[in-house]
Amino acid sequence: MLQVAQPQETLLEVNNIEVIYNHVILVLKGVSLSVPKGGITALLGGNGAGKTTTLKAISGLLKSERGEVTKGTITYQGKNLIGADPAGIVRSGVIQVMEGRHCFEHLTVEENLLTGAYTQAGAKQIADDLEMVYNYFPRLKERRRSQAGYTSGGEQQMVAIGRALMSRPEMILLDEPSMGLAPQLVEQIFEIVKSVNENEGVTFLLAEQNTSVALRYAHSGYILESGRVVMDGLAADLRENPDVKEFYLGMSDDGRKSFRDVRSYRRRKRWLA
Amino acid sequence: MPESLLYGTEVVLNGLMAGVLYALVALGFVLIYKASGIFNYAQGVLSLFAAMTLVGIMNGQIPFAHLINAALGTEIHHFGWHINALVAILLTMVVMVGVAWCVQRFVFRHLIGQEPIILFMATIGLAYFLEGLGDIMWGSDIKKLDVGLPQGGSLWIEENTQWLGFGNENFYGFFLDRLDLIATVIAALLVIALVAVSQYTKHGRAMRAVADDHQAALSVGISLNFIWVFVWSIAGFVALVAGIIWGAKSGVQFSLSLIALKALPVLMLGGFTSIPGAIIGGLIIGVGEKLFEFTVGPLVGGATENWFAYVLALIFLVFRPQGLMGEKIIERV
Ligand SMILES: Nc1ncnc2c1ncn2[C@@H]1O[C@H](COP(=O)(O)OP(=O)(O)OP(=O)(O)O)[C@@H](O)[C@H]1O
Ligand SMILES: [Mg+2]
Numbered sequence: 001m002l003q004v005a006q007p008q009e010t011l012l013e014v015n016n017i018e019v020i021y022n023h024v025i026l027v028l029k030g031v032s033l034s035v036p037k038g039g040i041t042a043l044l045g046g047n048g049a050g051k052t053t054t055l056k057a058i059s060g061l062l063k064s065e066r067g068e069v070t071k072g073t074i075t076y077q078g079k080n081l082i083g084a085d086p087a088g089i090v091r092s093g094v095i096q097v098m099e100g101r102h103c104f105e106h107l108t109v110e111e112n113l114l115t116g117a118y119t120q121a122g123a124k125q126i127a128d129d130l131e132m133v134y135n136y137f138p139r140l141k142e143r144r145r146s147q148a149g150y151t152s153g154g155e156q157q158m159v160a161i162g163r164a165l166m167s168r169p170e171m172i173l174l175d176e177p178s179m180g181l182a183p184q185l186v187e188q189i190f191e192i193v194k195s196v197n198e199n200e201g202v203t204f205l206l207a208e209q210n211t212s213v214a215l216r217y218a219h220s221g222y223i224l225e226s227g228r229v230v231m232d233g234l235a236a237d238l239r240e241n242p243d244v245k246e247f248y249l250g251m252s253d254d255g256r257k258s259f260r261d262v263r264s265y266r267r268r269k270r271w272l273a
Numbered sequence: 274m275p276e277s278l279l280y281g282t283e284v285v286l287n288g289l290m291a292g293v294l295y296a297l298v299a300l301g302f303v304l305i306y307k308a309s310g311i312f313n314y315a316q317g318v319l320s321l322f323a324a325m326t327l328v329g330i331m332n333g334q335i336p337f338a339h340l341i342n343a344a345l346g347t348e349i350h351h352f353g354w355h356i357n358a359l360v361a362i363l364l365t366m367v368v369m370v371g372v373a374w375c376v377q378r379f380v381f382r383h384l385i386g387q388e389p390i391i392l393f394m395a396t397i398g399l400a401y402f403l404e405g406l407g408d409i410m411w412g413s414d415i416k417k418l419d420v421g422l423p424q425g426g427s428l429w430i431e432e433n434t435q436w437l438g439f440g441n442e443n444f445y446g447f448f449l450d451r452l453d454l455i456a457t458v459i460a461a462l463l464v465i466a467l468v469a470v471s472q473y474t475k476h477g478r479a480m481r482a483v484a485d486d487h488q489a490a491l492s493v494g495i496s497l498n499f500i501w502v503f504v505w506s507i508a509g510f511v512a513l514v515a516g517i518i519w520g521a522k523s524g525v526q527f528s529l530s531l532i533a534l535k536a537l538p539v540l541m542l543g544g545f546t547s548i549p550g551a552i553i554g555g556l557i558i559g560v561g562e563k564l565f566e567f568t569v570g571p572l573v574g575g576a577t578e579n580w581f582a583y584v585l586a587l588i589f590l591v592f593r594p595q596g597l598m599g600e601k602i603i604e605r606v
Contacts, residue, residue, distance in 0.1 A: 064385070064491055090494030102489035104482045115482045118475065119494040163493060 011037040011171055011203050012058065012094075017072030019053050019062065019227075027053050029227040030072070033205075035171070040197055040204040042214040042235065044248060045224035051207035052099055054224070055173040058205075059096035060086040076171075091119050093170030099179065099207070101160040105149030109140055112148050112159050116166030126166070132200075133162040136192055154185040161189070165196065171203040178210040186210065190217045211248035215239045223248070279438060283447045284567040285560055290449070290457040292559020294518060297460040298536040299543065299551040300467055301511035306545050307484040308504040309381070311392045315400035317533025319372075319509060322407045324516030324525040326368050328418050329411040331361040336410040358420040362513070369509030370502075372403075377502045385497070404530070418520035423451040430454075456518040463514055467507065468548055476503055484546070538586035544596025554597060558582045 012035040019028035028050050035041045043051050056062040057069050058081060074081040076094055084092075095116075104112050113133055117126045134141040137158040143151055148159055157177055164172050174193065178186040194217055196202050208214035215221060215235045223231040223244070231238070238244050298316070305313045313319075329336065333352040342348060356364070380395055431446035438444030471477040483490040483500045491497060519529050543554025562581045570577045589597065 059492065061488065061491055064488060066386075085496070086491045087494040087496045090492075095494070096492050098489060098492055102486050102492070104485040104489060106485050107478070107481060111478055111481075114475075115478055115490070115495070116493050118479055167494060 009037040010034050011077060012205070013073075013075045014054070014058065015073045015075070017054075017057055017074060018070045019050075019057055019067055020070050021065070021067045023066075023068075027067070027227050028057070031224065031227065031229055032072075033222055033229070033232075035203060035205050036220070037203055038197075038201055039219040040193070040206060040217055042218035042221035043205060043207045043224060044209075044211050044214060044221055046209060048226070049224040050227045051224055052175055053227075055096055055175050055205065055207055057082075058089075059094060059173055060084055060089045061096060061098075087119065090167055090169075093168075094173065095164045095167050095169045095171075096173040097160045097164045097175060097177070099175040101153075101156040103148040103151075103156045103159050103163075105147065107148055108145050109148055109151065109155075109159055110144040113140070113162050113166050116163035119167055129166050129168065133165050136165070136196060137162050153180050154182075154189070157181065157189055158192075161192070161196075165200075165202075169202060171205065173205050173207075175207045176209065177206070178208060178213060186213055193217065211244070215244075215249075276441060276443060279441075279444055281564070281567065283449075284563045286447060286449060287453070288560035288563030289556060290453045290559070291563065292556035293457045293460040293464070294515065294555070295535050295539045295559055296464055296552045296555025297511060298515050298532055299539040299555055300464060300548065301508045301515070302533075302536055302540055303545065303548060303551045304467070304471070304480075304504050304511075305508050308480050309392075309483075309501055310389055311381070311396060312389070312545070313508065314393060314396040314533075315403060316508065316512060316536070317530035318400040318403045318407075319369075319512035320516035320519065320532060321525070321527065321530040322372070322403045322516075323365055323369055323509065323513035324418060324520040324529060325407045325411045325416065327361055327365045327420075327513070327517065328416045328520070328525050330364050331356050331358060331420075334411060339412065340409060362420070362517070365513055366510060369513055370506045373502050373505030373509050376505055377498060381501060382498060400530075404527075415524050415526040416520075418517065418525050420517055420521060422455055422518075422521045424521075425451055427451045427454060452518075452521060459514060459518070463511065464552055467511070468552075470507075471548060476500070480504060535582070538582035540596070541586035542589050542597055544598050547596065547598040550596055550598030557597075558585065561585055 012033070014031060014033040016030045016032050017028055018026065018030060020026050031050065031054055033041070033043070033054070043054060045051055053062070053067065056065065056067065058074055060081065062068065069082050076092065079092065081089060081094075104115060107115070110130070113130060114126070117129060120126055120129070139155060140158055140162055143155060148156065151159065161172075161174070161177070177189050177193070181189065190213055193204060193206070197204055206214060206218060215238055218235045220234050221232065221238050222229050223238070231241070231244070233241075239249075298320075301316050301319075302313060305311055305316075328334075333354040333356065335341070335349055335352060338350050376399065380399060381392070384392055384395060426448050427450070430449050433446065435444065435446035437446070471480060479490065479495045480500055480503065482493075483495060483497060487497060490500075515532060516525070516529060519532050523529075539551060539554040539558050542557060543550030543552075562578045565581045566575065566577050
């Protein structure tokens with residue numbers, strides 16, 4: 001769909017990282033990604049593949065979950081991110097929108113957005129940014145005085161994305177925006193992500209289980225399976241790939257494959273690579 | 274006006290004044306509890322420690338003098354100066370921020386993500402540590418605290434309310450203690466300031482955000498450590514003000530730390546997480562216990578103030594566990 005010239009500069013480089021939770025559970029077993037500046041990069045894979053863990057490793061939120069990057073490097077614009085504190089990472093332009101939105105329930109919609117500007121200074125700038133967010137999400141302007149906990153799932157997702165925008169990010173790590181939303185709403189959210197990407201030049205790294213939507217909006221993608229990258233490429237190519245079609249887009253003739261078939265697929269995958 | 278109504282009014286006024294103070298102490302608890310989920314058992318001792326430090330600084334006492342003398346065989350006790358009350362209060366505030374920082378750095382930073390009961394036990398430990406530290410630093414004798422707050426009944430109010438009796442010669446006007454009056458004004462201002470800070474400032478908003486969702490707060494770049502030092506500092510400040518008021522009334526001594534017990538029923542009534550709840554709860558308990566003592570007290574032999582608040586709170590608790598205004602747990606499908 002998007003045959004744009006490949007964005008050149010690499011913004012974020014994840015190189016062969018391993019992540020361990022609670023000192024024992026090895027979850028990422030050598031994940032490498034490279035996220036080009038100005039693009040939308042999809043991180044795909046099923047339940048427990050390690051998408052969220054990868055994003056948290058980048059944003060520094062892993063520590064508060066007793067997780068740790070034990071190997072590999074993460075560099076953002078040439079700077080090392082491993083061991084940096086989350087606030088510092090936000091200041092340097094990378095912010096995560098967490099899976100399940102995580103709005104501040106007892107704060108109003110507008111207060112939620114303003115917490116996003118915690119790292120920012122200057123009342124005028126913050127007010128302008130707030131207007132910018134309301135332009136992308138007019139619905140939030142109508143609901144600005146409502147307690148976020150009482151807004152709908154779609155509105156909460158908008159709050160979460162809008163809140164991240166308030167930090168003036170260069171890059172947003174967006175975790176499963178489609179979760180629990182009606183297809184129409186998912187489309188709407190992705191349209192907004194696309195226009196933020198195009199108009200504000202914000203780079204997105206997007207974790208999704210909803211492969212078909214993600215690949216329609218992303219420029220390129222990575223597929224994770226139990227802590228490893230098993231495939232990557234331009235979104236257009238991934239969409240046409242028979243394995244992706246079969247296992248992630250549900251376009252197989254004989255329905256969903258059994259676990260044994262998935263294993264044989266892995267073998268085939270290795271053979272392909 | 275009938276006499277009983279006049280006395281009743283006086284009782285209510287006194288109750289309101291006590292209530293504002295209860296509200297203030299309760300707010301110290303609420304702020305810490307909201308932002309960190311810690312029920313701070315040490316809040317009362319914090320008041321005691323603050324008041325001791327204030328007296329020590331005002332009198333130019335040398336901290337740890339006993340210890341120093343015992344170790345070095347010296348005989349030092351005083352710097353030999355007296356510091357102005359206002360300056361001393363500011364210095365004490367600096368000490369309380371230092372305490373807040375240490376508490377976070379050396380205790381709670383290591384306990385992030387632990388069970389609430391563990392955090393609670395830690396505050397019990399902290400309470401006894403602070404009590405001991407206060408004694409070692411400033412000595413355990415009963416101290417007089419005089420920061421220049423007025424004492425005694427207010428003649429002005431008495432004279433100017435006498436007419437309310439409309440010729441009733443048994444009524445001399447409302448008797449209100451001047452220290453109580455000043456304390457009420459100070460506490461009310463502080464309560465308003467606290468609400469304003471939490472509601473309208475960036476750090477106040479961040480504090481409420483942390484209370485709602487630690488992870489999400491981290492994700493937008495809020496430093497939990499900073500926010501927790503911030504709330505402990507505010508709690509220290511509240512403790513200091515409460516310590517000054519109580520200390521001026523009845524001297525600085527161990528019993529001062531028991532003012533925290535007055536805040537407990539307020540919390541049960543108002544909810545552990547609600548700022549307005551603490552204020553309204555404080556007022557209800559203040560007025561309630563005074564009125565109860567005034568009306569029912571004589572029938573049952575008095576001294577109802579010791580237990581009335583707790584019984585009232587218990588009744589509330591049974592019917593509304595989250596308290597009068599405790600935050601409803603938002604559940605959506
Ligand atoms: N805090 C944690 N402690 C221990 N194990 C964890 C923790 N968080 C995640 N895991 C494990 O790590 C693996 C990867 O989880 P992760 O959340 O990264 O997957 P995901 O790809 O985001 O899945 P989903 O699509 O369901 O969100 C899972 O097996 C999960 O059980
Ligand atoms: Mg996930």
